[in-house]
Amino acid sequence: IAFFLAIAVFLFLLWRDRRGDLEAWSEWNRKLFYAAIVLAVVTIGLAIGYGLPASRDAFAFVVTLGACAYVIVRVWRIEHRY
Numbered sequence: 001i002a003f004f005l006a007i008a009v010f011l012f013l014l015w016r017d018r019r020g021d022l023e024a025w026s027e028w029n030r031k032l033f034y035a036a037i038v039l040a041v042v043t044i045g046l047a048i049g050y051g052l053p054a055s056r057d058a059f060a061f062v063v064t065l066g067a068c069a070y071v072i073v074r075v076w077r078i079e080h081r082y
Contacts, residue, residue: 029079043061047061
């Protein structure tokens, strides 16, 4: 539990330092970015809480995390075009 709390504190500190940049983003992209992060955290939390999934559930787990990563990277790249 301490390991996950340490990761959460690290991510919070990272967010706190960068929130000014995120506030400059468009409303839609900011909501999409936060939603992808929340979905990824919930997916990982469910995997930890219920045990690592097997068969089709494992496929859904990987696809969900992949989709979240894609959305996060895509929104980040859209907002950082110069």
